[in-house]
Amino acid sequence: MSPRTPGAQLPEHPDWLWRTPDPRRSYDVVIVGGGGHGLATAHYLARNHGITDVAVLERGWLAGGNMARNTTIIRSNYLWDESAGIYEHALRLWEGLEEELDYPLLFSQRGVLNLAHSLQDVRDSVRRVEANRLNAVDAQWLDPRQVKEVCPIVNISPDARYPVMGATYQPRAGIAKHDHVAWGLARSADAAGIDLIQNCEVTGIDVTGGRVTGVRTSLGPIAAGKVALCAAGHSSVLAAMAGFELPLQSHPLQALVSELLEPVHPTVVMSNAVHVYVSQAHKGELVMGAGVDAYTAYTQRGAFHVIERQMAAALELFPVFARAHVLRTWGGIVDVTPDASPITGLAPVDQLYLNCGWGTGGFKATPGVGWVYAHTIAHDDPHPLARPFCLDRFTTGALVDEHGAAAVAH
Amino acid sequence: MLLIPCPWCGPRDEAEFGYGGQAHVPYPEDPTALTDEEWARYLFFRNNPKGPHPERWCHAAGCRRWFNAVRNTATNEILAVYRVGEPRPVIV
Ligand SMILES: Cc1cc2nc3c(=O)[nH]c(=O)nc-3n(C[C@H](O)[C@H](O)[C@H](O)COP(=O)(O)OP(=O)(O)OC[C@H]3O[C@@H](n4cnc5c(N)ncnc54)[C@H](O)[C@@H]3O)c2cc1C
Ligand SMILES: [Zn+2]
Numbered sequence: 001m002s003p004r005t006p007g008a009q010l011p012e013h014p015d016w017l018w019r020t021p022d023p024r025r026s027y028d029v030v031i032v033g034g035g036g037h038g039l040a041t042a043h044y045l046a047r048n049h050g051i052t053d054v055a056v057l058e059r060g061w062l063a064g065g066n067m068a069r070n071t072t073i074i075r076s077n078y079l080w081d082e083s084a085g086i087y088e089h090a091l092r093l094w095e096g097l098e099e100e101l102d103y104p105l106l107f108s109q110r111g112v113l114n115l116a117h118s119l120q121d122v123r124d125s126v127r128r129v130e131a132n133r134l135n136a137v138d139a140q141w142l143d144p145r146q147v148k149e150v151c152p153i154v155n156i157s158p159d160a161r162y163p164v165m166g167a168t169y170q171p172r173a174g175i176a177k178h179d180h181v182a183w184g185l186a187r188s189a190d191a192a193g194i195d196l197i198q199n200c201e202v203t204g205i206d207v208t209g210g211r212v213t214g215v216r217t218s219l220g221p222i223a224a225g226k227v228a229l230c231a232a233g234h235s236s237v238l239a240a241m242a243g244f245e246l247p248l249q250s251h252p253l254q255a256l257v258s259e260l261l262e263p264v265h266p267t268v269v270m271s272n273a274v275h276v277y278v279s280q281a282h283k284g285e286l287v288m289g290a291g292v293d294a295y296t297a298y299t300q301r302g303a304f305h306v307i308e309r310q311m312a313a314a315l316e317l318f319p320v321f322a323r324a325h326v327l328r329t330w331g332g333i334v335d336v337t338p339d340a341s342p343i344t345g346l347a348p349v350d351q352l353y354l355n356c357g358w359g360t361g362g363f364k365a366t367p368g369v370g371w372v373y374a375h376t377i378a379h380d381d382p383h384p385l386a387r388p389f390c391l392d393r394f395t396t397g398a399l400v401d402e403h404g405a406a407a408v409a410h
Numbered sequence: 411m412l413l414i415p416c417p418w419c420g421p422r423d424e425a426e427f428g429y430g431g432q433a434h435v436p437y438p439e440d441p442t443a444l445t446d447e448e449w450a451r452y453l454f455f456r457n458n459p460k461g462p463h464p465e466r467w468c469h470a471a472g473c474r475r476w477f478n479a480v481r482n483t484a485t486n487e488i489l490a491v492y493r494v495g496e497p498r499p500v501i502v
Contacts, residue, residue: 236458247454294429
């Protein structure tokens with residue numbers, strides 16, 4: 001038996017950190033969706049703009065959607081300037097967030113390796129390292145031996161089906177404990193007087209003369225000066241309530257954990273080519289994710305063959321995992337855009353705001369989204385970092401095409 | 411794991427199929443006549459309902475033929491399958 005109780009260093013499970021108020025009949029701002037993005041937006045509406053007549057409406061319990069289901073990888077090593085702008089802004093906020101929220105988030109900058117398995121991967125990766133450096137994002141190119149130094153359990157044998165030909169390395173990347181992030185943000189928003197309302201499903205959006213006036217909910221109608229959508233996988237359903245469509249497809253995305261193990265995996269490893277990403281959580285479980293299931297669905301579950309394929313890839317890369325067991329698998333519903341970049345900004349309806357399309361990779365952006373989206377809502381004008389991610393890029397053609405370019409899986 | 415009834419081969423495991431997205435999206439008759447908005451809609455906007463969804467599947471590891479299915483995206487229940495060229499069945 002191990003002398004160290006797994007998880008012994010973790011803080012105690014908290015008591016309730018926020019009130020459970022009944023909704024009032026009217027708010028200046030109603031945020032739809034109490035995941036990480038909705039809570040971060042509430043936090044920064046109060047903190048940066050002094051706007052506290054705000055309700056966050058959540059159909060389930062707080063942060064029970066993708067916020068509870070993601071693999072918590074945080075990084076900012078995206079290829080394009082627009083992406084580096086918003087994700088690096090988020091990473092800098094992460095670096096001060098525990099202090100800002102006065103709450104332990106177990107934010108651990110253990111670095112991320114994005115593996116290259118082909119000559120084309122190598123070229124794209126080196127290009128991305130150079131692009132990152134130009135944007136003041138920390139990035140290095142590592143050869144296979146250096147990869148092994150950072151993560152000794154990676155198989156760098158040239159005989160592997162997909163040999164490791166090198167990797168990009170972002171030392172400031174890492175993971176955080178997603179529940180704590182949600183709790184810390186919720187506690188801060190609640191303390192500022194913002195109402196967090198659970199078990200309150202938005203069932204309709206009232207629009208009069210092209211302008212939003214409120215929402216209908218399972219707890220009755222609520223009038224609102226502004227309505228900000230943060231509904232991730234359900235964004236298309238909400239947009240339909242307001243009478244417009246979004247270029248989104250909602251897919252299941254699955255992940256899994258092993259039993260608790262002694263520390264064996266010191267960093268985060270991602271491989272786009274074989275579609276797997278792995279880290280070891282603070283408690284000791286190996287956390288792994290895959291690519292999306294192929295078809296659209298709102299079921300919060302996916303197919304087992306996707307997990308099987310992902311495990312096969314993981315075993316190639318980490319032969320030592322052969323003795324580990326899958327303890328639990330689950331799925332979330334992610335809203336994917338055609339260019340794999342988010343949509344955040346104004347909507348085709350006045351005083352209604354859009355934040356969606358973060359797909360498989362929005363956890364890392366949580367504080368950055370909150371900051372930028374709160375600005376967009378407060379000023380009725382997109383924050384400069386959000387401007388490239390407005391809905392009209394699909395008409396102008398100014399896509400931010402991160403597909404394949406920047407290890408977009410997460 | 412879904413059991414998908416191919417209209418030619420009968421019920422088969424999901425792993426045998428490829429997904430083709432929304433069905434009944436015709437190529438624009440005169441692409442050069444489209445406005446930017448219309449072109450954007452054709453290229454980038456597809457239905458994403460929570461409920462019945464007519465969509466294309468290809469029995470890639472079987473008869474290799476494309477067909478259409480109406481699947482409820484909230485439950486994954488397959489409500490109907492029909493061959494390419496056949497009209498979309500009315501789902502009640
Ligand atoms: C398996 C998996 C792994 C992932 N791994 C990573 C990763 O490693 N790194 C990373 O950066 N990202 C990752 N992601 C993506 C990330 O989780 C999402 O991009 C991000 O959580 C989305 O923002 P959110 O937290 O606000 O979403 P959510 O937590 O899903 O919040 C949306 C909320 O809206 C609510 N809602 C929906 N409809 C309504 C309604 N009508 N009325 C009221 N409320 C409503 C939902 O109940 C939900 O709570 C992963 C996602 C999944 C599923
Ligand atoms: Zn067939």
